[in-house]
Each structure stands twice: as structure tokens, then as C-alpha cells.
Amino acid sequence: MTLEIKICGLSTAVGLDAAITAGADLAGLVVFPPSPRHVDLAAGRALAARARGRIAIVALTVDADDALLGDIVAEIVPDILQLHGRESPARVAAVRARFGRPVMKALPVATAADLAVVPAYAAVADRLLFDAKAPKDATRPGGLGQPFDWHLLERLDPGLAFMLSGGLDAANVAEALRITAAPAVDVSSGVEQAPGDKNPDKIAAFVRAAREAAAALPLP
Numbered sequence: 001m002t003l004e005i006k007i008c009g010l011s012t013a014v015g016l017d018a019a020i021t022a023g024a025d026l027a028g029l030v031v032f033p034p035s036p037r038h039v040d041l042a043a044g045r046a047l048a049a050r051a052r053g054r055i056a057i058v059a060l061t062v063d064a065d066d067a068l069l070g071d072i073v074a075e076i077v078p079d080i081l082q083l084h085g086r087e088s089p090a091r092v093a094a095v096r097a098r099f100g101r102p103v104m105k106a107l108p109v110a111t112a113a114d115l116a117v118v119p120a121y122a123a124v125a126d127r128l129l130f131d132a133k134a135p136k137d138a139t140r141p142g143g144l145g146q147p148f149d150w151h152l153l154e155r156l157d158p159g160l161a162f163m164l165s166g167g168l169d170a171a172n173v174a175e176a177l178r179i180t181a182a183p184a185v186d187v188s189s190g191v192e193q194a195p196g197d198k199n200p201d202k203i204a205a206f207v208r209a210a211r212e213a214a215a216a217l218p219l220p
């Protein structure tokens with residue numbers, strides 16, 4: 001099984017280089033001011049220039065309007081747009097059509113009922129990302145280091161590529177992969193020493209643990 005690994009919330013050259021050196025496939029840049037990982041357009045452009053051709057670039061937004069998305073596409077030129085807010089299926093389709101970039105839609109999961117929307121989003125997105133549903137009083141809808149019940153994704157076949165995220169780290173990613181057989185994983189808090197402060201050793205350990213776990217899984 002070839003696992004894709006995304007390190008999200010990279011906001012410094014040190015963190016980005018650590019993700020590349022560790023062999024991650026995707027680098028996530030968060031453009032959302034309430035996040036401790038927020039990068040403004042200038043910082044995002046500089047990081048993207050450093051990353052281009054070495055790792056795929058994902059720009060993460062939360063309910064961004066067309067003006068912001070247009071700026072992000074122009075400045076960061078991401079390979080993928082990650083929509084991590086309450087964007088409807090119609091909004092996902094509109095963003096994809098308007099900006100001509102693959103769209104990954106994040107879906108919050110707490111119970112099986114949360115998966116009822118999967119077919120509607122699978123019809124319009126290029127990828128799905130399953131993340132733990134944030135508490136009502138959270139200041140952001142993700143990046144909280146909080147896992148959900150991975151058994152909810154057992155036997156899930158959304159019919160398109162999907163990513164597992166939410167509270168992953170080097171110690172639990174093998175179990176998460178064993179249960180979900182996810183083709184891709186995404187981590188932010190689990191490779192940090194403090195919110196927004198990526199730890200190169202934790203990034204390397206996460207990538208190593210995820211690759212070893214994927215190699216040990218039976219072929220699909």
C-alpha cells in the first residue's frame with residue numbers, strides 16, 4: 001500500500017524542510033488568522049516557493065470567500081485547496097470550477113450520522129478528509145489534536161481518495177491505519193512541541209511510523 005502523508009500547519013522553513021527531508025508527500029499551509037499556524041499571503045508565497053517541486057502544496061482555508069481564495073491561488077499557487085469550514089457541496093463545486101484546482105473537503109466526524117453527507121461531497125470534491133468534530137466553543141474547526149472513533153470509517157468506501165486526520169501522532173498512526181485502511185494521513189498537532197511550533201524529530205518519527213505501518217498492512 002502506498003500511503004500519502006501530509007504534514008499540515010507548516011509555517012516556517014525549518015518545519016517545511018523537516019517534512020520534505022522526512023519524506024512527506026504534502027505540505028499544508030493554513031490561511032486562517034485564528035489558527036496558531038496561520039501564514040499570511042507573503043509568508044505562504046515564500047514557503048510555497050521553497051516547497052515547489054519538492055512536496056505538494058495544500059492551502060487550507062475555513063469558509064474563505066472568493067476574494068481570499070483568489071489571492072491564495074495567485075500568491076501560493078497550491079496544488080490542492082483544502083476547505084475546512086462549513087462549505088456546502090454547492091460551494092465546493094463552485095470553488096473547484098472557479099479556481100481550477102483540486103479541492104479536498106474536510107468533513108467533521110463524531111458519530112456515524114456525520115457520514116451521511118459523504119455521497120454529496122464525494123460527488124463534487126476531488127478528495128475527502130475526515131477530521132474530528134471540534135467542540136462547539138472551539139476557536140477553530142481543526143488542528144486541535146483530537147481524535148475520533150476510527151471504527152466509524154471501517155469498511156468505508158467513499159469512491160474517491162480520502163485522508164484521515166485528527167489527533168494522529170507517531171504512537172497511534174499504526175492503529176489508525178490498521179482500523180481504517182486509509183490511503184492517506186494528515187497530522188498537525190501530533191508533530192508539534194507547542195501549538196504552531198513544529199518539531200523536526202516528531203515529523204520524522206511520524207513519517208517513519210506511518211510508512212512502517214502501511215508496509216505491514218495487507219495489500220488491498
Ligand SMILES: O=C(O)c1ccccc1N[C@@H]1O[C@H](COP(=O)(O)O)[C@@H](O)[C@H]1O
Nearest residue numbers: 008035142143144145165166167188189
Ligand atoms: O491546524 C489548524 O490550526 C487548523 C485550523 C483550522 C482548520 C483546520 C486546521 N488543521 C487541520 O485539522 C486537522 C487535524 O489536525 P490535528 O492533527 O488534530 O492537529 C488536520 O487536517 C489539520 O490540517
